[in-house]
Amino acid sequence: MAVKNLPIVPSGDPGALVEAANYATWRIFRPVITESAKVNPIVTLYCPDGAITVDESGAEVNYKLCKGCGICAKESEGIQMVPEYTGPKGVF
Amino acid sequence: MTIDFKNLPKQELFGQGNVGCKGCGAAIAGRQAMKVLGERTIITIPASCMATLGGNNTKTTWKTPFYHTLFECAPAISSGVRAALEIQGIKDVNVVSWGGDAGSADIGFQSLTGAAERQEHIIHVLYDNEMYMNTGGQTGSQTPLYAITSNGALGKKVHKKNMLAIMEAHGIDYVASANIAYPEDLMNKFKKAASKKGFSYIHILAPCHRGWGIKPEETIEVARKAVECGMWELFEVDEGKRTRTYEPSFIPVADYLKAQGRFKNLTAEQTAELQKSVNKYYGKGE
Ligand SMILES: Cc1ncc(C[n+]2csc(CCOP(=O)(O)OP(=O)(O)O)c2C)c(N)n1
Ligand code: SF4
Secondary structure, X not given: OOHHHOOOOOOOOOOHXXXXXXXXXXXXXXEEEOOHHHOOOOHHHHOOOOOEEXXXXXXXXXXXXXXXXXXXXXHOXXXXXXXXXXXXXXXX | OOOOHHHOOOOOOOOOXXXXXXOOHHHHHHHHHHHHHOOOEEEEEOOOHHHHHOEEOOEEOOOOOEEEOOOOOXXXXXXXXXXXXXXXXXXXXXXXXXXXXXXXXXXXXXXXXHHHHOOOOOEEEEEEOOOEHHHOOEOOOOOOOOOOEOOEOOOOOOOOOOHHHHHHOOOOOEEEEEEOOOHHHHHHHHHHHHHOOOOEEEEEEOOOHHHHOOOHHHHHHHHHHHHHOOOOOOEEEEOOEEEEOOOOOXXXXXXXXXXXXXXXXXXXXXXXXXXXXXXXXXXXXX
C-alpha cells in the first residue's frame, strides 16, 4: 500500500488523562486544608500532580488527581494528612 | 523566594493525571518547566520514566505535542523538528528534548553531543534521578559514589560523571543546573534557555523516592538538602559566563546522605571524605 493510502490512526485528545484520572484508590492518607490562609502557594509548584490550587478564594485540593504523596502537607502549614480508611483495624 | 503566583499561568500543560508514582520528582520538574515554556512547545522524550508517566495510546497528560523517541536519539529528533519548523518559517516554538540520566549521559549521549556540537536551536533537559529508574533502578554514570542500586548492592565504586562540565565544554549558549526544590531558580533558567538562538542544556536534580530509599513526601526536602549541603551546586554558564545562582547554607553532607536508604551503608570515614571534598570545592579549607 502506498504511504499516502495508509489510514490515519485517531490519537487521543491531548490531556485526555486529566479527565479520566481518579487516584482515590492510591491514597492511604489524604491532604485536608485546615487553615486556608496559611497555605504557601509554593505547594502548587511542588505538587507532582497539579492537584492543589491556591488563589484569592483559598486553597483547594482536587481529590480525583491527588495521589496522597504528602509533599504539600510537609512543605506548608495549614494542610494535614488524614487517613483515608478509619474503619476497624486488624480484621484480617 | 519571590514567585509572582498571580501571574503564573494557571494552565496545566503537563502533570495532571500523570501515571507516575506518588511524589514523583520528574513530574514536579516537568510541571515547573512547562509553566515557563508554555503552549508553543514540542517535546521529545527518550525511553524513561518521563515517557511512561506522560500516558500512552489515546490517554495523555501532555497538552502540547510530544514525541516518544527511541532511547538513543531524542536530541537528534528535536534537531529534525526544529529544521521542519524553520523550513515552514515558524519561529515561536520551543523545541525541547527531555531525557533521563541514561537517555542523556549514557545511552543517549552520542546524539546529545552531536546536537550540541551543531549548536542546534533546542533545549535539552536532563532530569536526574541518578539511576535507571524505569527499568528498576540500575547504576548509571550519573549514580553518585557509594550509592546502592538494584544491581549494585555494595554501592557505586566510582564518581558521578560530571555532565555539566562536559556540556559546558561544548561551548554552547547556555548550561545550567537546577533543582525541583527551587522553582524560582529553575523557571528563571528555562526562561533564559528559551530566549537563546543556539543549544541550551539544563540539568535538574529530581529525586526518585523509590530509588533513593526515602518517603514520597520527602522528595522536595531531600532535593533541598542536596543543594544546602553543597553537593548539588546551583549555577549557570550563560554564553561562557559562569555564575552561582544560589548560595547554600552548608548544612553537613551527612544530613543529606543519611536521609536516604541508598546510602545506609556509608561509613563515618566515607562521609568525612565527602564532606572534605565539598569543603575543598567551595574553598572552605580541608
Ligand atoms: C536501546 C534501549 N535499551 C534499553 C531500553 C530499556 N530501558 C527503558 S527505560 C530505561 C532506563 C531509563 O533510565 P533514565 O534515562 O535514567 O530515566 P529514568 O527511568 O531513570 O527516569 C531502559 C534501560 C530501551 N528502551 N531501549
Ligand atoms: S498530597 Fe501530593 S498529590 Fe495530593 S495535593 Fe498534596 S502534593 Fe499534590
